[in-house]
Amino acid sequence: MNRKLKLWELNRVSDEEFKQQRKFPVIIVLDDIRSLNNIGSFFRTADAFNVEKIYLCGITARPPHREIHKTALGATETIEWEGRASIDELLTELKAQGIKVCTVEQAEQTTFLQHIDQLEGEKFALVFGNEVDGVRQSVIDHSDYIIEIPQFGTKHSLNVSVCAGVVMWEFAKRFM
DSSP states (O other): OOOOOOGGGSOOOOHHHHHHSOOEEEEEEEESOOOHHHHHHHHHHHHHTTEEEEEEETTOOOSSOHHHHHHHTTGGGTSEEEEESOHHHHHHHHHHTTOEEEEESOOSSOEEGGGGGGOOOSSEEEEEOBTTTBSOHHHHHHOSEEEEOOOOSSOSOOOHHHHHHHHHHHHHHHTO
16 A cells, blocks of 8 residues: 655755755746736745746736745745846846756747757756746847747647746756
8 A cells, every 4th residue: 555645754855955955057037927826836836846046027026925925835935036127138147147048938949848858058047928928029039949848739828837837847857
């Protein structure tokens, strides 16, 4: 028989240990995310996949906020984050540091998610855009890679926080 583990049996690191541990070289950039629940989900998923930092750009709300906290479950305290007004300035800075900008979007030329092992780079910034409009063209123009998740149903997109979980997992596997 296989028994479900209790929370105290999971041997999770403490908040302080998590802050001190070496992170995977992945940064999350959120641009104009409207839903506070989605923002909280990004924090929680970033914690789960050991990402380095989250940048909150444009109209993306910043912690502390009750609605963000509801889905983040404390991850706003463990994940380093920074608010930025201009995503274009941020992406220019990141590229100058040698970070490869990977925008998650559908475009004319994309790299399907199952092929990210072929991407060149030591450190990656994953950019996610607005729930309705996606990322703006200027972000596409700054990108080293456009990442697309193959989809096989009738819908043309995933919820942005669901999309983030799928993409972050695939990037985390590169560094495990």
